[in-house]
Amino acid sequence: MRNSLLILSLAAMALVGCQRSTDGASSGSTTSSGGQLKIVYIPKNSGNPYFNEVVRGFEEAAKAAGADFTTTAPATAEATSQIDLIKAQIQRRVDVIAISANSPDALNVVLDEAKAAGIAVITVDSDLVGNESHRDAAVVPTDFTKVGESQIELLGSQINYEGEIAILSATRDAPNQNSWIEGMNETLKQPKYAKMKLVETVYGDDEPQKSTTEFEALLAKHPTLRGVVSPTSVGLAAAAQALATAEAYPGGAKANGPGLMLTGLSTPNQLKKFVQDGVVKGFQLWSPYDMGVLACNLGIAIKKGEVTPKEGAEFEDPKLGKVAFGKNNVLSAGPLVTFDKSNIDKYNF
Amino acid sequence: MLAKVAKSREMRTLILVILVFAIAAFKEPRLLSASSISSILLWIPLLTVMAVGQMLVIVTRGIDVSVGSMLGLSGMLTGMLFRAHPDLNLALGAGASLGIGAVLGLINGGLIAWAKIPPIITTLGTLSVYRGLTFIVSGGHQIDSNNIPSALTEWSLRGPVTIGGVTLPWLLVFALLAVGLGYFLTNKTVLGRNLYAIGSRPEAAHLRGVPVGKSVFACYVICGALAGFAGLLYASRYGFVNPATAGSGMELTVIAATVIGGCDVKGGSGSVGGVLLGCILLGVVNVALAVLGVAADWQVLVYGSVILIALGLDAFASRRQAKEVAA
Numbered sequence: 001m002r003n004s005l006l007i008l009s010l011a012a013m014a015l016v017g018c019q020r021s022t023d024g025a026s027s028g029s030t031t032s033s034g035g036q037l038k039i040v041y042i043p044k045n046s047g048n049p050y051f052n053e054v055v056r057g058f059e060e061a062a063k064a065a066g067a068d069f070t071t072t073a074p075a076t077a078e079a080t081s082q083i084d085l086i087k088a089q090i091q092r093r094v095d096v097i098a099i100s101a102n103s104p105d106a107l108n109v110v111l112d113e114a115k116a117a118g119i120a121v122i123t124v125d126s127d128l129v130g131n132e133s134h135r136d137a138a139v140v141p142t143d144f145t146k147v148g149e150s151q152i153e154l155l156g157s158q159i160n161y162e163g164e165i166a167i168l169s170a171t172r173d174a175p176n177q178n179s180w181i182e183g184m185n186e187t188l189k190q191p192k193y194a195k196m197k198l199v200e201t202v203y204g205d206d207e208p209q210k211s212t213t214e215f216e217a218l219l220a221k222h223p224t225l226r227g228v229v230s231p232t233s234v235g236l237a238a239a240a241q242a243l244a245t246a247e248a249y250p251g252g253a254k255a256n257g258p259g260l261m262l263t264g265l266s267t268p269n270q271l272k273k274f275v276q277d278g279v280v281k282g283f284q285l286w287s288p289y290d291m292g293v294l295a296c297n298l299g300i301a302i303k304k305g306e307v308t309p310k311e312g313a314e315f316e317d318p319k320l321g322k323v324a325f326g327k328n329n330v331l332s333a334g335p336l337v338t339f340d341k342s343n344i345d346k347y348n349f
Numbered sequence: 350m351l352a353k354v355a356k357s358r359e360m361r362t363l364i365l366v367i368l369v370f371a372i373a374a375f376k377e378p379r380l381l382s383a384s385s386i387s388s389i390l391l392w393i394p395l396l397t398v399m400a401v402g403q404m405l406v407i408v409t410r411g412i413d414v415s416v417g418s419m420l421g422l423s424g425m426l427t428g429m430l431f432r433a434h435p436d437l438n439l440a441l442g443a444g445a446s447l448g449i450g451a452v453l454g455l456i457n458g459g460l461i462a463w464a465k466i467p468p469i470i471t472t473l474g475t476l477s478v479y480r481g482l483t484f485i486v487s488g489g490h491q492i493d494s495n496n497i498p499s500a501l502t503e504w505s506l507r508g509p510v511t512i513g514g515v516t517l518p519w520l521l522v523f524a525l526l527a528v529g530l531g532y533f534l535t536n537k538t539v540l541g542r543n544l545y546a547i548g549s550r551p552e553a554a555h556l557r558g559v560p561v562g563k564s565v566f567a568c569y570v571i572c573g574a575l576a577g578f579a580g581l582l583y584a585s586r587y588g589f590v591n592p593a594t595a596g597s598g599m600e601l602t603v604i605a606a607t608v609i610g611g612c613d614v615k616g617g618s619g620s621v622g623g624v625l626l627g628c629i630l631l632g633v634v635n636v637a638l639a640v641l642g643v644a645a646d647w648q649v650l651v652y653g654s655v656i657l658i659a660l661g662l663d664a665f666a667s668r669r670q671a672k673e674v675a676a
Binding site: 045046047048049052075076172200202203205206207208209212213214216217219220221223234237238240241244245246247248269270271272273274276 | 377379380382384385387388391392480484487489490491493494495502505506586587588589591592593594595597635636639640642645646
């Protein structure tokens with residue numbers, strides 16, 4: 001069995017990196033092949049609809065700019081497999097590496113290698129918090145410092161700012177999750193939310209099974225729970241299915257009093273059915289597509305020396321217009337969108 | 350004598366299940382609430398369906414680590430079928446998932462029984478191949494909840510019997526059917542007897558005229574079909590099928606449950622009742638860890654320790670029994 005476990009982990013490594021390539025210039029662009037910039041984007045994991053949307057933004061922006069775009073992703077969201085992928089891209093002599101980091105510090109050394117090789121390094125969606133010097137700039141989908149507040153406000157408006165609430169997160173070490181949870185805790189200190197009480201924060205590891213089990217345990221432990229916020233798309237989708245199964249949503253057959261309101265962050269397609277069925281009233285997300293566009297254009301501009309990231313400096317995106325660098329060279333793509341019955345049919349991702 | 354040992358093995362697992370449940374329920378009485386019991390009842394079926402197939406394989410001294418990937422690929426293909434034909438009859442969907450799984454198992458079985466590639470190597474290969482195919486056929490996109498028929502998700506919600514607010518979901522009924530099938534195969538058929546004979550002494554089985562190749566082939570096909578069916582149950586339980594997460598890593602849980610249930614990895618022994626108890630134990634432990642509110646940082650460690658304790662107790666008891674027999 002010990003041997004088999006070893007082989008198993010080797011096999012898992014072999015699984016890493018199902019590569020997809022789209023050549024922007026081959027489809028009619030007039031850029032000379034010699035000057036074509038090579039851009040790669042490494043998402044947290046493959047098969048994630050959210051990152052597929054970021055990839056779509058990259059693809060279209062690269063096509064418009066006449067750059068060569070590739071994406072490659074680890075099968076599971078862990079930092080060690082990203083290290084190997086980055087090394088391979090340095091050897092491929094790409095010009096820009098954009099990455100959604102699975103760890104705030106595990107990638108420091110390999111990213112330094114990339115920078116030393118003259119590659120522009122940009123983090124997308126998930127930044128290297130505390131280790132910002134190891135990348136050139138970061139593109140975040142929205143002003144992250146406001147996500148926690150925005151989610152609590154949405155949940156508050158759904159439960160009349162009153163009652164017990166809980167948080168269902170992803171993994172314990174996910175930097176973006178932790179910063180949003182911190183934002184939620186801060187927001188709850190405001191007088192407006194004084195009657196909302198956070199009773200527990202649990203972690204579903206972004207696995208459907210674990211997320212479901214943790215969510216159902218919340219229902220068991222806190223019978224008077226009014227709201228759950230799950231700022232992760234796997235967690236929220238699993239929780240929505242579990243809530244539908246438990247029939248504990250507002251108006252459900254087994255609802256306790258006014259029922260439990262579930263909200264969080266998710267792509268619209270994942271929750272469309274639950275919004276239409278009344279299991280979930282509303283939830284939020286930014287535009288991952290815009291984030292891909294901005295990251296792609298910024299990477300090209302940095303590599304070409306057209307922009308030098310600096311707090312307060314401005315970058316003119318060909319598609320999204322002017323955006324300003326914040327602290328630690330962070331650019332944000334736009335505000336959160338709330339999806340509910342009134343608008344969810346307009347989105348398809 | 351053999352039957353007696355097997356029986357006591359099941360008794361030991363049963364006692365452990367009761368003990369773990371009692372201790373957890375004593376620490377947190379809410380484990381006895383209807384919603385916690387439902388949570389356990391919904392945790393077990395997927396695992397049980399896959400563990401029955403795994404047991405048949407392990408009995409022959411084999412192992413199938415591709416079951417999680419077979420679940421993923423079958424769940425994905427069946428989900429795509431539902432997406433293309435939203436009004437598809439559920440029985441047809443079930444047939445499709447079983448058939449897809451059987452084909453995948455057929456590939457495993459063929460490579461093992463006739464190409465003579467060792468089971469661990471074969472299924473490690475197909476673990477990656479089937480997962481890779483899942484990404485390729487889906488283009489990296491998941492099947493969303495609006496593409497899963499409501500009638501299918503109702504299998505997790507409704508069932509034939511409701512006791513004290515707890516519904517025995519259809520999912521569990523299917524799992525028990527799989528257990529019934531496993532019982533029938535192992536106790537009432539020539540194939541079942543042959544599988545034990547092969548696992549006990551492969552050379553002797555061959556000399557006695559047991560069709561070794563055919564029997565081994567058959568058990569991988571059955572294992573694949575059950576893993577494929579688990580793909581459909583997965584779609585019912587979780588309401589979406591993601592190419593990366595569906596079934597990923599489940600092979601380890603399945604093997605753990607099978608071994609805890611008394612299957613010897615050296616082949617020749619194991620009962621379907623024990624395997625069911627192994628699945629129940631893991632279901633209770635996983636739900637209890639969440640309901641007890643064990644800190645996330647500690648859960649994995651505690652879970653692993655419970656598996657080790659279960660296996661350690663079993664090994665200890667077996668050794669003592671063997672000594673008594675010798676004396």
